[in-house]
Amino acid sequence: MASEMEKNRIFITCPKGIQTSLASEIQSLGFPLLSESFSGVETEGTLDDTMRLNLYLRTAHRVLYLLSEFTAKTPDELYAKTAKVPWEDYIYETGYVSVTSTVDTQTITDSRFANLKCKDAIADRFMKKFGHRPDSGAERDQAVVHLYWKDEECRLYIDTSGDPLSKRGYRKIPMAAPLQETLASAIITATGWHDNGNFINPMCGSGTLAIEAAMIGLEKAPGILRNNFCFMHLRGFDKALWEKLRMEASQLSKKNLQNRIIATDISSKAVDAARKNAMTAGVEHLIEFSICDFKDTAVPEGSGTVLLNPGYGERMGEIDQLAGTYAGIGDFFKQRCRGYTGYVFTGNPSLAKKIGLRSKRKIQFFNGTIECRLLEYELYEGTRKINKPQSAL
């Protein structure tokens, strides 16, 4: 890429509230932590570094490489300053570019107008220099420029991801109320599971949790399944380096797990979809699927994590019917899961109370706009009591 050796600030977006998981991932890849906010984490690196970030991050949505930062009070000022950026160093004049934005400024009410101003500034610069300009439109599959404009502060980024990184490429069949892959990964990270016990996932739906668990257990890079990232469309994209990174990632990935992953659902369609999704992800051989009521899930002797994501009445299922299901989860934990740590991910605090066990930890998440909790239950072996009085979320 044009300035592949130039270090710049990189803002990495994530689903609301999982920035702490993202921050530790970024640090364990050896990148510095510059700042952390509810919507993402800032680090720094070169454009080439964005390939590693796109390949390895499990909880990120987009990797944005900062090109220019300035103040602008009006759309005209935005246009003038955007036109000064050397876009031709990054974007092919014969290519395709789209502009996206996050805008919160008093001067304009419609962010599409800001996008248009940026796009015009880029196109006019190309016309002046080459008598030709890249095509432009709404597709985010080639070069993407992202504008952040808050009050008078503007930042122009190259979006090196395009489609959010949650779109790993394996979930061909989503079923009802699927968890986003990035969120599923953050939930598993919060449980501490990394192939250090069995992973049991009743109510698996399209299999997102079980598939993400398998990928975490294998240390398989989540980006390895995807065949398009926006950095591939930038001028100077180092294809050989990308192939080398991919090769290294597949060599680093383990071939097998030490423990079992079991995924079940009452719906045969869901299990079928989950199995196909797992096959696409290349982890089908590591997950034992079966069709059954969650209560009948075979929990092997030993220890590990039992994680359920029941419907919570927002998008599927009726609250009254679900009350019985939640009470049943409490019984299932008590009767069948001793020695394990139980987890329920839900966005409905009243239903969660029906589980009837005291939760040891409550971790806040957001599923889109819905505030959710991951509730942790310690399910002791032997005589220690697990059925303590009810507690709220």
Ligand SMILES: C[S@@+](CC[C@H](N)C(=O)[O-])C[C@H]1O[C@@H](n2cnc3c(N)ncnc32)[C@H](O)[C@@H]1O
């Ligand atoms: C919210 S969805 C799970 C979504 C899943 N985490 C995903 O990412 O696709 C809840 C699932 O619970 C299943 N389910 C509902 N009642 C059940 C029961 N009694 N036993 C087993 N599965 C059940 C539904 O078929 C549905 O697939």
